[in-house]
Amino acid sequence: MTVTLEFLGTGGAHSEDLGSSSAKICLPNHQSMLIDFGPDTFFAVKERKLQFDAIFLTHAHLDHVGGLERLFFNIAFKEQRSIKLFIPVGLVTRLHQIFGSAGSQVAEGGMNFWDSFQLIPVSDAFYFGGYRFNVFPVRHHFPGEAFGLALPGCFVYTGDTRPIPEQLVAHAGRGELIFHDATTATNPAHSALNDLKREYALHNVLERLILYHFDSAAERQFAEGQGWRTARLGVIYQFGYNQGFAGSAESTDEQKAAEELSANVH
Ligand SMILES: [Zn+2]
Ligand SMILES: [Zn+2]
Known part of the structure; x- marks a missing residue:
């Protein structure tokens, strides 16, 4: 009985060269939810023939939602099913402007963008597959525009953000693994490596960070060279009872991390 998280792009x-940041969460009852759906995510899902029941969107930047139009066409003309779309309520208007407000979604008419999705606006928390997920605001561009996701006792996924020590105090107090935005150069939108080091130095956080959203594989490699742990494709993080690691290759370190985490997460 485990919850798993696997990146589809980082x-x-x-x-x-790293693909649009997105992750797939699988629950013990086999229901699954993606976090974000950027331009590359559609192809990552297609290539691996992944099934999923829902998507949670962290924010409306196109590297996180840009694959939704292609997904709409695929659902509308091929799959003809409906996917749950969990969207922080403040972002619904923005997403409708981007995807839903065209005069007609298809030239022949008769179809709405939202026909292919079950829109579920969310605020502080929502239920999916019997689990309660927490949603919290992060620091990325204008206030109220970007959000993180937490499954208590398992993980925190920050989405794009500057460091958020106050939110990690609130949502990462049970040994959760923390998937965190990172970049190498200080800037106003994302978390530079030196920012992370400074902002989280006093908390039991640094050793639980798994960094993603780098601009290139070279940048990620630079971070790894400095001792940071980073997200990689093919690695499956497991949480819950019988916790362990089922990833691929490179993963002595990751395995160790999962084993360390298993001491804290039940
Ligand atoms: Zn962004
Ligand atoms: Zn982004």
Whole structure:
């Protein structure tokens, strides 16, 4: 009985080699939810023939939602099913402006963007597959525009953000693994490595960070060279009873991390 999380892409908006940042969460009852759906996510899902029941969107930047139009066409003309779309309530208007407000979604008419999705606006928390997920605001561009996701006792996924020590105090107090935005150069939108080191130095946080959203594989490698742990494709993080690691290759370190985490998460 485990919850798992696996990345489908780990890059930022400028990345050409890491794919759009997105992750798939699988619950013990086999229901699954993606976090974000950027331009590359559609192809990652397709290539691996992944099934999923829902998507949670962290924010409306196109590197996180840009694959939704292609998904709409796929659902509308091929799959003809409906996918749950959990969206922080303040972002609904923005997403409707981007995807839903065209005069007609298809030239022949008769179809709405939202026909293919079950829109579920969320504020502080929502239920999916019998689990309660927490949603919290992060620091990324204008206030109220970006959100993180937490499954208590398992993980925190920050989405794009500057450091958020106050939110990690609130949501990462039970040994959760923390998937965190990172970049190498200090900037106003994301978390530079030195920012992370400074902001989280006093908390039991640094050793639980798994960094993603780098601009390139070279940038990620630079971070790894400094001792940071980073997200990689093919690694499956497991949480819950019988916790362990079922990832691929490179993963002595990750396995160790999962084993360490298993001491804290039940
Ligand atoms: Zn981004
Ligand atoms: Zn962003």
